Amino acid sequence: MKIALLGYGKMGKTIEEIALDRGHKITLKVDEDIESYDLTNLDADVAIDFSVPKAAFKNITTCFELGIPVVSGTTGWLDHYDKAVEVCEKHDTAFLYASNFSIGVNLFFELNEKLAEMMKNLEEYSVEVEEIHHVQKLDSPSGTAISLAQQIIANNPNKIAWQLDHAENDEIPIYARREAEVPGTHTVSYKSEIDSIEIKHTAHSRQGFAKGAVIAAEWIKGKEGIYRMQDVLAEILK
Template identity: 70%
Template sequence: MKIALLGYGKMGKMIEQIAISRGHEIVAKVDESTQDFDIKTADVAIDFSIPSVAFKNISLCLENNVPVISGTTGWLDNYDKAVELCNKNNGAFIYASNFSLGVNVFFQLNEYLAEMMKNLSQYEVAIEEIHHTQKLDAPSGTAITLAEGIINNSNKEAWKLEEAASNEIPITALREPEVPGTHTISYKSEVDTIDIKHTAHNREGFALGAVVASEWIIGKTGVFSMKDVLNLG
């Protein structure tokens, strides 16, 4: 499989290592200094760029019939446009706020727990996320996905960074050196607290998931998620 890497920072380099170890070829390494490349040489593109160029990258792929996997967060104001473009061109597209296989199991666990807690009004839910100091967006895309999972399975109506109203989920975003990503969901009452937590030890899990998604999407058309890739229902 020939892969174009759209974004060649730490994640791009990690994806490159894992892709090569699984027998794939990297045909393009694109960053802000890249002047010219042919996306059509790729069987699939993996976008881990920056928010300001992610939609441009995704559009380029879909307009040239190249399946695209995007893990860039902070660009989702244009997500519906990407879906429309994918459908218009009969393309293939996966966006995930987090490609880690473990995190995607955690997403499912979060939704299941939210459903169980929905009628226990004595508990208040909160989300905390911790990432490295180079992360550009806050809260993380993963935290937002977790919040949306709770909203879709509870009486909460929205999320808010820091202070939140009673119908909102408060998200605390912390930035600390060398933290790949830690997410905690807490349900707290006067008598006890229930926590579920995912801690990434390194970036390798995110990169592996992106490569697995790339392998899965070949030959398919449509807009998919990691639930489809992992058959999580």
């Protein structure tokens, strides 16, 4: 499979290593000038986007216009997500966006959703989300932490929003910490005066995120439509 890497930072380099090891070919690596790079003559079966917010929408939709499916993990551009979906559907190709491509994290999402459903009527428990990442991570809170909070909100009628650090009773606090060389740790905690319940995912390297992105790219090749990592996970767990 021919893969274009839109974004060639630490994650892009790890994706390249895993893709080559799985027998794929990297036909393009774009890092510098990614906001203005001309993708018109792009030769790829799939594009994997881990770039920057300012470049993501333009590059993703350009790929769609060329009929190339896209797997994207770039955060910070999602105000334009619905428009990107429109362009994807117009050109009969495929799009998979995920805040986190790790297979382990997506299993963690499934656990979080199930636990939120179980806890929704237990008002004596307060809930919070904590994330810890390396100091180079620019966005705060992480996209994964936001996804966890949104899952809880969708399953708990007593919660209407999330807030960074400080939250009202009907909101979920997300605490974001930055420490040296931490690939990513996410914890969801339910606390009462009697006890606490906690689920936690700890990444030990970038390998899990990168491998998940490559697996998603393999899965989406030749498809049409809008997908989530849960769709990939459902097939893996058959």
